[in-house]
Amino acid sequence: MTTASTLAVRAGAGQWILVVDDEEPIRRMTRRVLESSGYRVATAGDGREALAVYARRKPEVKAVILDMWMPFMDGPATIRELTKIDPNVRILATSGLPERQTQAVRSAPSVRAFLPKPWLPRELLAALDQALQ
Numbered sequence: 001m002t003t004a005s006t007l008a009v010r011a012g013a014g015q016w017i018l019v020v021d022d023e024e025p026i027r028r029m030t031r032r033v034l035e036s037s038g039y040r041v042a043t044a045g046d047g048r049e050a051l052a053v054y055a056r057r058k059p060e061v062k063a064v065i066l067d068m069w070m071p072f073m074d075g076p077a078t079i080r081e082l083t084k085i086d087p088n089v090r091i092l093a094t095s096g097l098p099e100r101q102t103q104a105v106r107s108a109p110s111v112r113a114f115l116p117k118p119w120l121p122r123e124l125l126a127a128l129d130q131a132l133q
Contacts, residue, residue: 017034018054020066021066022067034128047073047074054089063090065094083110091131094119095114112133
């Protein structure tokens with residue numbers, strides 16, 4: 001069994017990551033973890049904003065970290081729309097609700113990994129590494 005202390009984590013190399021979460025403290029914390037590990041970060045507070053940011057930055061964004069439970073446009077709807085923009089989008093889905101994991105995994109092949117909340121920084125980085133592979 002893999003634990004947070006044994007997860008192999010590679011540092012980022014300046015890749016752009018889009019972080020989508022309706023909770024501003026989570027966006028802020030995720031940004032800090034990613035930037036301190038060598039990634040560049042764009043953020044969005046909901047699915048509609050995420051689509052606009054992704055459409056503008058599509059060539060740069062290497063992965064999307066996406067909360068599955070948000071108002072206005074939830075994770076599954078956002079995944080469907082992101083996949084229309086880019087069928088090869090790489091998504092790391094995240095949620096504090098266990099039933100959202102099943103929904104995320106079934107949403108699209110673009111969901112490369114799922115990370116349950118709350119997560120540790122090392123777990124976030126390992127899951128992102130998996131999504132980027």
